[in-house]
Amino acid sequence: xxxxxxxxxxxxxxxxxxxxxxRLANIKKRPEGKPFLVATSSFQRxxxxxxxxxxHRKKVRKSDKTTFIYRDIDAIRVVKNGRHHNFLERFGDxxxxxxxxxxxxxxxxxxxxxxxLICEDKRGFFESGSSQIIKLGKxxxxxxx
Numbered sequence: 001x002x003x004x005x006x007x008x009x010x011x012x013x014x015x016x017x018x019x020x021x022x023r024l025a026n027i028k029k030r031p032e033g034k035p036f037l038v039a040t041s042s043f044q045r046x047x048x049x050x051x052x053x054x055x056h057r058k059k060v061r062k063s064d065k066t067t068f069i070y071r072d073i074d075a076i077r078v079v080k081n082g083r084h085h086n087f088l089e090r091f092g093d094x095x096x097x098x099x100x101x102x103x104x105x106x107x108x109x110x111x112x113x114x115x116x117l118i119c120e121d122k123r124g125f126f127e128s129g130s131s132q133i134i135k136l137g138k139x140x141x142x143x144x145x
Contacts, residue, residue: 007099007115007125010039011084012065014106014125016115017094027114030102036095037067037075037131039120043090050074056136064096068136069144077131083121098130 004048005027006017018024021036040046043061050070060068060078067077077096079085088094099111106127112118133145 004116005114006094006117007083007111007124008087008119009125010096010125011079011082012131013128014101014108014111016099016111017087018096019092019094021095028097028100028102030097030126033078035073035075036097037077039077039079039088039094039096040086041079044078044095046078049076053136053138055139056141059141060136063132063134065069066132066134069133073128075133083123087119098127099125120134 003020003023005023008015010027016024016027017039018027024036025032025034028134038049040049046060046094052068052070056068064080065077067075075131079088098106099115100106101110108125130143130145132143135142135144
């Protein structure tokens with residue numbers, strides 16, 4: 001399971017999840033060194049991954065469908081509820097990315113061919129808006145997307 005790539009419907013859009021960022025980068029044909037966000041299911045797990053600056057803790061807790069970048073390298077999103085939350089709660093944290101080849105649009109036939117495991121529920125797979133991305137400093141925050 002450590003190097004498998006899952007195709008799932010996340011809380012925002014169809015996505016790839018994997019425990020291996022290298023395998024995920026290979027599947028997506030993504031440039032080397034470009035980081036992935038980490039999806040986690042709880043604030044307890046977030047605390048094990050990164051230290052949230054005290055000034056931003058309330059914003060992080062209240063935000064929905066938002067990815068925060070910490071220390072310029074760690075991009076982490078807490079999924080608070082829904083089917084995607086249940087998946088993460090059961091299997092742990094994953095590197096996450098939209099389900100497409102880098103630079104291409106979502107193509108269900110292509111992504112089902114390159115995925116190792118397909119986790120489809122009654123909603124099926126669909127492309128929708130991505131999460132917001134906010135970079136947190138010790139004092140300031142800046143919206144990137």
